[in-house]
Amino acid sequence: MKVTGDQALVKKINKSLILHTIRKHAELSRARISEMTGLNKATVSNLVAELQEDQLVLEAGPGESSGGRKPLILHFNAMAGCVIGMELRVKQLTAVLCDLNGSVLREAESPLLQHDLPYVFEAMQTMIATLIDAAPLTHYGILGIGVGVPGMVDEHGLVLFAPNLGWEKTPLRELLEEKFSIPVIIDNEANSGALGELNFGRGEDVRHLLYVSAGSGIGSGIIIGGELYKGSRGYAGETGHMCIEAEGTPCSCGSRGCWELYASEKAYDLAALELPAYHTRELIRYADQGNAAACQQFAVMGTYFGIGLTNLINSFNPELIVIGGALSEAREWLEGPMQQVVARRTLPYHKQQLEIAFSTLGSRAAMIGAGFSAAMHFLGHTRVMM
Amino acid sequence: MKVTGDQALVKKINKSLILHTIRKHAELSRARISEMTGLNKATVSNLVAELQEDQLVLEAGPGESSGGRKPLILHFNAMAGCVIGMELRVKQLTAVLCDLNGSVLREAESPLLQHDLPYVFEAMQTMIATLIDAAPLTHYGILGIGVGVPGMVDEHGLVLFAPNLGWEKTPLRELLEEKFSIPVIIDNEANSGALGELNFGRGEDVRHLLYVSAGSGIGSGIIIGGELYKGSRGYAGETGHMCIEAEGTPCSCGSRGCWELYASEKAYDLAALELPAYHTRELIRYADQGNAAACQQFAVMGTYFGIGLTNLINSFNPELIVIGGALSEAREWLEGPMQQVVARRTLPYHKQQLEIAFSTLGSRAAMIGAGFSAAMHFLGHTRVMM
DNA sequence: AAAACTTTGTTTAACCAATATACAAAGTGA
DNA sequence: TCACTTTGTATATTGGTTAAACAAAGTTTT
Numbered sequence: 001m002k003v004t005g006d007q008a009l010v011k012k013i014n015k016s017l018i019l020h021t022i023r024k025h026a027e028l029s030r031a032r033i034s035e036m037t038g039l040n041k042a043t044v045s046n047l048v049a050e051l052q053e054d055q056l057v058l059e060a061g062p063g064e065s066s067g068g069r070k071p072l073i074l075h076f077n078a079m080a081g082c083v084i085g086m087e088l089r090v091k092q093l094t095a096v097l098c099d100l101n102g103s104v105l106r107e108a109e110s111p112l113l114q115h116d117l118p119y120v121f122e123a124m125q126t127m128i129a130t131l132i133d134a135a136p137l138t139h140y141g142i143l144g145i146g147v148g149v150p151g152m153v154d155e156h157g158l159v160l161f162a163p164n165l166g167w168e169k170t171p172l173r174e175l176l177e178e179k180f181s182i183p184v185i186i187d188n189e190a191n192s193g194a195l196g197e198l199n200f201g202r203g204e205d206v207r208h209l210l211y212v213s214a215g216s217g218i219g220s221g222i223i224i225g226g227e228l229y230k231g232s233r234g235y236a237g238e239t240g241h242m243c244i245e246a247e248g249t250p251c252s253c254g255s256r257g258c259w260e261l262y263a264s265e266k267a268y269d270l271a272a273l274e275l276p277a278y279h280t281r282e283l284i285r286y287a288d289q290g291n292a293a294a295c296q297q298f299a300v301m302g303t304y305f306g307i308g309l310t311n312l313i314n315s316f317n318p319e320l321i322v323i324g325g326a327l328s329e330a331r332e333w334l335e336g337p338m339q340q341v342v343a344r345r346t347l348p349y350h351k352q353q354l355e356i357a358f359s360t361l362g363s364r365a366a367m368i369g370a371g372f373s374a375a376m377h378f379l380g381h382t383r384v385m386m
Numbered sequence: 387m388k389v390t391g392d393q394a395l396v397k398k399i400n401k402s403l404i405l406h407t408i409r410k411h412a413e414l415s416r417a418r419i420s421e422m423t424g425l426n427k428a429t430v431s432n433l434v435a436e437l438q439e440d441q442l443v444l445e446a447g448p449g450e451s452s453g454g455r456k457p458l459i460l461h462f463n464a465m466a467g468c469v470i471g472m473e474l475r476v477k478q479l480t481a482v483l484c485d486l487n488g489s490v491l492r493e494a495e496s497p498l499l500q501h502d503l504p505y506v507f508e509a510m511q512t513m514i515a516t517l518i519d520a521a522p523l524t525h526y527g528i529l530g531i532g533v534g535v536p537g538m539v540d541e542h543g544l545v546l547f548a549p550n551l552g553w554e555k556t557p558l559r560e561l562l563e564e565k566f567s568i569p570v571i572i573d574n575e576a577n578s579g580a581l582g583e584l585n586f587g588r589g590e591d592v593r594h595l596l597y598v599s600a601g602s603g604i605g606s607g608i609i610i611g612g613e614l615y616k617g618s619r620g621y622a623g624e625t626g627h628m629c630i631e632a633e634g635t636p637c638s639c640g641s642r643g644c645w646e647l648y649a650s651e652k653a654y655d656l657a658a659l660e661l662p663a664y665h666t667r668e669l670i671r672y673a674d675q676g677n678a679a680a681c682q683q684f685a686v687m688g689t690y691f692g693i694g695l696t697n698l699i700n701s702f703n704p705e706l707i708v709i710g711g712a713l714s715e716a717r718e719w720l721e722g723p724m725q726q727v728v729a730r731r732t733l734p735y736h737k738q739q740l741e742i743a744f745s746t747l748g749s750r751a752a753m754i755g756a757g758f759s760a761a762m763h764f765l766g767h768t769r770v771m772m
Numbered sequence: 773a774a775a776a777c778t779t780t781g782t783t784t785a786a787c788c789a790a791t792a793t794a795c796a797a798a799g800t801g802a
Numbered sequence: 803t804c805a806c807t808t809t810g811t812a813t814a815t816t817g818g819t820t821a822a823a824c825a826a827a828g829t830t831t832t
Contacts, residue, residue, distance in 0.1 A: 004425050005399035006790055007818040009389035009770065014819085017390060031780055039390050040820050045781060056652065062827095068779025071826040161734070220701075224615060238733055242697040244632050246648075246690065255696060255731035263631075304632065310641060311628040315606075315701060345641035347624055348547070382772050392819050393789050400790085417809055426791050431810060454808025455798040511787095 014039060015047045022057055022076045023101070023379075029063065029071030034253045048074060055080045055139040056379075078103065081140030081378070084131050085371025086124065086147045087189060090115075090216060091163045093123050096364065097131045098371040100143075100379070102200040104364070115165045119267025121175060128180065134317035143378040144183040145176060146370030148192030150219075152238070158187035163252070164216060181213050185373040189213060189366045191228055193359075196369030197322045201360045210318040211365070212239070213325035213384070214305065215280075218260040221369075222316065240264065244307050264327065268297075280326050286332050298333035305334060306341030313346050313354060324359035324366075331358045395768070400425060400432045402768045408443055408462045408485070409765075415449065415457030434460060440524040442765075464489065467526030467764070470517050472510065472533045472759025473575060474498075476550045476588050476602060479509050482750065483517040484757040486529075486765070488586040490750070492520050501551045507561060514566065528682045530569040531562060531766040532756030534578030536605075536622070543572035549638070550602060571759040575599060575752045577614055579745075580607025581756030583708045587728075587746045596704040597751070598625070599711035600691065601666075604646040608702065626650065630693050648690035650713065666712050673719050684719035691720060692727030699740060711744035712750075717744045 017037055022028055025036075030048055034041045051057040058077045062070035078101035086095040089112070097106040108127050112120065124147075132142055149172070151162025157173025176184040194211035203209050209223040218240035222229040240260035241253045248257025260266055265280060286294035309321065327334065335358070342356065359365050391557035403423055408414055411422075416434055416622075420427045437443040440593035444463045448456035472481040483492040494513050510533075518528055530771070535558070537548025539557065543559025549767070562570040580597035581591050595609040608615040626646035629637045633645025646652055651666060672680035695707065713720065729741065745751050 004403060004423055004790090005396035005770070007393075007396070007816080010393070010396055010401075010789095010818060013391035013770070029780075034781095037390055041781065042783080042821090043819055046818090066779070067829055068777085069781080069829095071780060077554075083749050090816050224610060229610060238700045238703070241700045241733055243693050243731070245628055246630050246634075248632075253731075253733055307629050307632050311697065312701070314624045314627045315698070317624070345629070345637055345639075347627060380772070382770065384391070384399070384765070384768065384770055386767050390819090393787080396789060396818095415809075427810065428792090428812080429790055432789085451799050452808070454806085455801055455810080457799095457809060 009101065010381045011047075012380075013384060015050065016380060018044060018047050019051055019056060019076075019379065020247050020381065022051075022074055027060075027063070027073055027076050028075075029073060031071060033074075049186070057296060074076045074099065079136070079138055081143040082135045083143050083371045083374040083375070083378075084128055085192075085367040085369070086127070086145065086166075087153060087192070087366040087370065088112075088120070088124070088147060088149045089189075090150060093127060094119075094363075095127050095131060096367045096371060097135055098368065098375070100375045102196075102366070102368050102372055102375075105136070106131060115167070117170060120165070124176070125179060128176075132180075140378075142182055143179075144185065144374030146177070146185045146187070146192065146372070146374040147172065147337050148187055148189035148366035148370045150189050150217075153188055154184050157184060159186065161168055177335065181316030183374065183377055185370070185377055187228075187370060187373060188219060188221070190219035190221040192221070192367070192369035193324050193361075193365040194322075194369065195228060195372050196361050196365040196367070197324065197359060198223050198369075199224075200368055201365065202322050202357050206320045208316065208318045208320075208325065208357075210233045210312055210316055210321045211310070211359075212261075212312070212321060212323050213366075214264050214323065214327035215325035216265050218264045218308070218325075223318075224316075239308070239312060242308060242311060243246060244311070245306065259308040263301050263308055267301055267304075284330050284333070287330070297334060298330055299337045299370070302334035303325075303341050306338040307345070309338065309342055309356070310345040313342070319353060319355070321354070321356045322359055322365075323356070326363075328358050328362070387537070393515055397433070398766075398768045400429060401436065401494070402766060404433050405437055405442060405462075406767065407581075408460055411451070412461050413446075413459055414461075416581070417457060419460075420652065440584050449484060462479060462487065462664050463564045465524055467521070467529040468521045469757045469760040469764075470514055470531045471578075471753040471755070471760070472508070472513070472531065473534045473578070473752040473756065474510070474533060474551075475575075476501075476536060479506075480515060480747060480749075480753055481513050482753045482757060483521055484754065488582075488754050488758055488761075490703060490754070491522070492517060494593060501553070503533070503553070503556060506551070508643065510562070511565060514562075518566075528566075528568055530571065530760030531566065532571045532573070532578065532758070532760040533558065533562070534573055534575040534752035534756045536575050536603075539572050539574050543570060545572065546624060562747045569760065569763050571756070571763055573614075573759060574603035574605065574607070576607040576751070577757065578607070578755035579710050579747075579751040580609050580708075580755065581758050582747050582751040582753070584609050584612075584755075585746060585758050586754055588743050589706060589753065594702070594704045594706075596702055596707045597745075598695070598698070598709050599706060599752075600646075600650050600709065600713035601711035602651050602652045604694070604711075606698065609704075610702075625694070625698060628694060628697060630690065630697070645694040649687050649694055653687055653690075661699055666716060670716050670719070673716070679720060684716055685723045687713075688720035688723030689727050692724040693731070695724065695728055695742070696731040699728070705739060705762075707740070707742045708745055709742070710747070712749075714744050 030044045034044045058071045063073040078099040092111050094109045098102045150164050152160045159167050159170040159172050173184045173186045190213040193213050197203050197211050207226050211221040213219050220239040241258045243257045244259050245257030249261050250256050251258040283294050416430045420430045448460045449459040464485040469484050479498050480495045482490045536550050538546045545553050545556040545558050559570045559572045576599040589595050593612050597607040600603050605623040625643045629643045630645050631643030635647050636642050637644040669680050
């Protein structure tokens with residue numbers, strides 16, 4: 001059954017519009033909201049009153065007059081409740097406690113020594129419980145948990161396939177919801193990172209964003225029209241297995257010449273590196289010391305990284321690409337060769353309005369994005385398309 | 387100013403819902419529509435009455451009783467008006483006169499000898515005028531013109547760049563609207579083809595579809611969530627310039643190893659073909675006659691075609707890929723090698739629900755899709771997202 | 773300092789689309 | 803013929819937005 005229109009829907013649309021207008025712009029008066037949205041002043045007053053009852057909007061006293069009565073300043077009550085954003089990495093579990101604006105209230109981190117589900121689930125439980133205990137008292141309490149995982153996730157929060165964890169069809173959402181009895185959102189780590197950068201990083205006012213996470217592999221989160229694009233069964237963005245050498249190195253996925261073999265940490269295995277370094281951090285240290293082999297390694301990777309980016313640019317035509325993940329820390333060494341290749345290889349019209357940036361949220365992008373998903377699930381977002 | 391909710395919007399949403407329900411399913415009663423949409427019977431009656439006044443819905447007399455009063459069968463009045471769908475190709479101009487259901491009422495075709503705008507525009511004008519004259523008398527007359535062009539088009543119908551025509555920043559929509567005073571929709575030929583296949587070809591009930599048009603180059607039309615995805619400035623889908631050989635053959639776009647150099651008609655130039663054939667039709671004839679060189683040529687192209695498809699599959703995760711364009715006529719020779727590569731190289735979870743099909747609309751896909759765009763522009767489509 | 777003007781936010785009455793409910797019309801089956 | 807089903811319409815109610823008037827609280831002009 002499709003969505004039909006009635007008065008309740010109208011109210012939902014307008015209330016949602018007002019809430020998100022306040023959330024994004026902060027410090028608005030009712031009169032200003034009426035102007036910005038086109039809604040009648042009376043409608044704004046009524047719905048703001050409801051949002052105040054819901055504890056989602058607060059009145060912060062009078063503002064500056066512009067020649068008449070002083071406006072009553074409203075702002076979004078980011079502390080109406082808290083959310084937990086978590087990232088499950090191969091060697092580490094990290095999480096944040098956030099308010100509804102993505103501000104980090106508390107951080108937690110613990111190493112992950114094994115990958116079997118009981119062990120990992122136990123570690124997640126412990127960390128979540130710790131953050132819940134540490135949460136300040138708010139009206140709604142803990143509103144939800146968002147988790148970014150290194151693998152494909154379907155629309156029911158089932159982790160279909162996470163090769164680096166050895167997981168297959170793991171019902172992570174179900175397990176966590178059963179344990180904590182609050183909504184849980186599971187998503188691919190790159191998708192979460194894309195949401196984080198879109199909302200709290202570089203992506204303000206961007207409608208088409210590509211977040212490319214390069215670490216032990218490469219994954220992309222695709223934002224289209226301001227929203228996450230997940231593909232037909234929820235796992236688009238597996239761009240690491242894009243072929244950039246038709247008859248290149250065989251990959252574990254069954255294909256050959258996959259991008260991530262040349263432009264992620266997997267490249268270290270292939271390179272004839274005469275250095276005792278197989279991790280990005282170490283390699284960066286060598287490069288910083290002026291080691292030619294390390295510099296060369298990054299230069300080659302940067303070039304390959306740019307080739308893959310070019311393909312994504314030609315296909316998706318994004319406004320902004322944000323590069324995140326462990327490799328983004330090697331920006332100093334990767335950026336030059338990468339930008340050079342992109343400049344040389346991209347179609348002229350794509351170049352014009354494209355910006356390629358490195359993550360501003362750094363390693364927290366995925367956590368913050370995952371928390372944002374949980375917050376949005378609570379806040380809702382009803383709107384009309386023409 | 388954003389879209390706000392009021393009663394007019396509610397009516398618009400519901401009227402649109404009813405109209406498109408009738409359009410897609412045909413032969414429905416008011417009672418059945420009420421069940422399908424969830425709208426109240428009275429609401430359906432009222433809005434159907436308005437749609438009848440608008441001449442968009444007709445009553446076709448009583449249907450079969452299922453144990454009670456006979457239903458009154460409604461159907462979409464596809465002949466409320468006509469649209470023109472046109473495709474501008476490098477060597478040919480083709481167009482169709484369609485009803486609002488994409489049924490072709492009349493076809494036209496003429497060779498294109500030059501590419502300068504005055505000549506092409508003159509040819510377009512003549513063809514459109516002929517079709518308008520040939521149109522049957524309908525309530526609304528000619529509702530719009532849709533044109534698919536071999537190049538990038540922005541949201542204002544400006545042809546930004548069409549290398550095969552030598553066009554740059556050509557205001558095609560403006561010119562046609564000025565001339566004919568009806569709405570004109572310009573789009574990339576692959577985008578139009580994607581819409582055609584989605585609505586009138588293989589794509590029924592498909593939400594994520596990729597239409598890959600292979601001819602003198604390769605372009606893709608991307609349907610996401612049942613809607614055309616155009617990228618940030620309206621020209622996503624330039625997948626032909628996806629690099630599949632990092633240090634491959636230099637391309638006119640400035641890059642190297644572009645997919646279309648290996649898997650479109652451009653490959654003929656590169657191949658050491660010892661045949662006097664440089665066009666697909668001729669080559670197919672040779673292959674049909676058992677010529678080994680021709681078969682080999684197609685087999686290689688099929689393999690490369692599959693490699694590019696694999697990249698698209700991993701990135702977009704579509705439910706259905708439809709292959710169109712001139713090369714789709716070589717299906718017999720391309721399909722085997724192509725499917726083999728895809729089967730071997732695609733990630734296991736992507737394979738499960740993916741179907742790769744050849745165009746059913748053939749060379750008419752883009753025209754019919756362009757006409758559909760014009761029809762949809764008239765009919766409107768208002769809906770809600772949660 | 774008083775008067776005139778501005779701006780903000782609320783109150784009021786009117787409007788109108790969807791809905792539930794009752795009802796009329798037109799069929800089936802025993 | 804009678805009981806039941808199904809279809810489609812009529813009626814009163816509900817509840818959201820809106821325009822317009824208004825009250826409140828400023829600033830600017832005289």
